[in-house]
Amino acid sequence: xxxxxxxxxxxxxxxxxxxxxxxxxxxxxxxxxxxxxxxxxxxxxxxxxxxxxxxxxxxxxxxxxxxxxxxxxxxxxxxxxxxxxxxxxxxxxxxxxxxxxxxxxxxxxxxxxxxxxxxxxxxxxxxxxxxxxxxxxxxxxxxxxxxxxxxxxxxxxxxxxxxxxxxxxxxxxxxxxxxxxxxxxxxxxxxxxxxxxxxxxxxxx
Numbered sequence: 001x002x003x004x005x006x007x008x009x010x011x012x013x014x015x016x017x018x019x020x021x022x023x024x025x026x027x028x029x030x031x032x033x034x035x036x037x038x039x040x041x042x043x044x045x046x047x048x049x050x051x052x053x054x055x056x057x058x059x060x061x062x063x064x065x066x067x068x069x070x071x072x073x074x075x076x077x078x079x080x081x082x083x084x085x086x087x088x089x090x091x092x093x094x095x096x097x098x099x100x101x102x103x104x105x106x107x108x109x110x111x112x113x114x115x116x117x118x119x120x121x122x123x124x125x126x127x128x129x130x131x132x133x134x135x136x137x138x139x140x141x142x143x144x145x146x147x148x149x150x151x152x153x154x155x156x157x158x159x160x161x162x163x164x165x166x167x168x169x170x171x172x173x174x175x176x177x178x179x180x181x182x183x184x185x186x187x188x189x190x191x192x193x194x195x196x197x198x199x200x201x202x203x204x205x
Contacts, residue, residue: 017083020132023094023125025083028071032084033064035093039117046118050154053180078102081141085116085129094120097129099137099146109145110137114160121156130164138192145192149175149185158186165198166190 018025028036037059040047048054057063074080081099086092095116102110112133116126137143148166150157162168166188174182 018132018136019088020128022089023085023087023128025085025097025129025132025136027075028068028082028084028096030065030068032093033061036064036084037061039093039095043118046121047115048179050151050157050178051115052177074100078104078141080110081136083129083133085125087120087125093117094125095129097126097133099133099141102141102143107145108143109147110141110143112146112148114157126160127163130160134164134190134195138195143192146190148188148190150188151178151183152186158188161188161190164190165194167194 017027040059044054055063071080071082074082079100079102081102083097083099084093085095085097087094095114097112097114100111100113112130114126114130134146137146146166148161149172150161152171167190169187169189172185172187175185175187176183
């Protein structure tokens with residue numbers, strides 16, 4: 001069962017949903033636009049190879065508001081949950097993580113997608129976020145399986161998933177349209193029982 005319900009995204013910053021060791025995750029708010037746009041713009045060359053093609057107005061205030069509206073609708077329909085990642089020491093935005101394609105019934109599964117600003121990469125923030133969001137997916141959303149997909153050339157993202165207990169399950173040909181072209185992806189998944197074992201091993205290491 002969902003622990004958080006959003007009827008709309010307020011203009012002010014909202015309270016954290018997940019507080020972790022060095023970062024916290026919370027739904028985006030309108031007041032985040034400038035910091036989000038600045039981080040995305042300065043990280044454009046770093047992010048573009050791994051993402052769907054950016055539109056000409058991708059970082060505009062109006063496009064951001066449309067994003068918020070979509071995020072709120074997905075959240076309230078139990079279809080997806082989008083978070084921004086913030087550093088606890090100074091509240092700086094460092095990236096984002098989306099729980100998307102939530103499937104109920106016999107599947108009880110979802111997909112993870114994430115990004116991190118270039119200046120915040122290789123500091124372990126995303127591994128922390130993926131672990132925290134996995135706990136949210138299994139505990140708050142009561143899901144059974146989390147899926148994630150990476151380009152074969154994206155070694156950093158594959159490393160994040162492996163560190164968080166995800167297992168490689170195969171290769172999907174021309175799986176997603178990334179940066180304007182259909183590209184193969186390596187498929188990973190994490191089951192609830194995998195997460196529990198991984199968390200237990202981490203607690204005694």
